[in-house]
Amino acid sequence: MTNSPELPDSTPTIADPAGAPSGPQGALDSGTFDRILEPRSPRRLPLGDGTWHQLARSYVWVRLISLALFLAVVLVAAFVLALLTRTAWPWIPGGVLSAGIVWAAAITPRQARAFGYQLRSDDLVFRRGILWQRMVAVPYGRMQLVDITHGPLDRAFGIAQLKLVTAAAATGVVIPGLTQDAAEHLRDTLIDVAEARRTGL
Template structure:
């Protein structure tokens, strides 16, 4: 018995790219080295610009809590040593806040004929291809800060833990559109297994 012919790549749904690319960056930033992971062909979609604000606010809250904890620690212990630890932690979080915009522009995903490709990272680059037929769950989550800025994260779960992907910072409409598209395509691919 012969296997059925593979389906031809589906064209994007009308307006799909407009929904996925609304309020996002216009291009993927790449490291300057020739040894980087190549972008390849196709349309890469990026995160919402509001993702940067959500990350900066979250890091700012952590910085304020740490600073308050170390002020209280210094007053209670009547010693200055908590400021050494606190200073190192604060420098780390301030550094994280400074590189957040560049990190957010390094996130991208691409819908291909047989899989979704997700890339992230500047120094430690990661590029994962998740086959549509292997997706078991597509989950959308968003916390209070995410809801205030109209963003969500989409999580793809497969049988192999190493290929699970979480795409943060999608607009709510892009997350819903992407979820519906991925579920539809995954169901059509899974029937042949």
């Protein structure tokens, strides 16, 4: 794939012209998946040209552990309710919820590899989804806030979530499962470019 065009000299550089990250830019691809998984349908949303960056591999473990803890809570709650009521009905919703959690855990590895983001000359493009695909382009000049959050489990695995807030709520983007280095580097880069675009540099 060809790389996206360079930004003008007066704007902070987003992508390396050779297509491979170098220096601080390499933080975006350290510890991540190597390629985006696409749906097999010929009517899928095309990736297009440019360099796509992906989530950290450890994001899958964080999701699986979170789902396992949620499953444990559901099973314990169903067991306690069954004891208190001395009936089996709590196992019906508990079983439905458990089946949904197991299904979510089964598709998590493939789902994580469907996430991707691309830094173009004028905007950031974010894509996600296998069955329900979404692709959003966020112009740099429309960004109002770039926020990084991470919980205890995220910190244990060295990942973070980056949220982009724009004037239009529908175009807001949340990129989960970035390495902390990638999240910080991406935040600083986007803030610099957004400020440059708003001031007309």
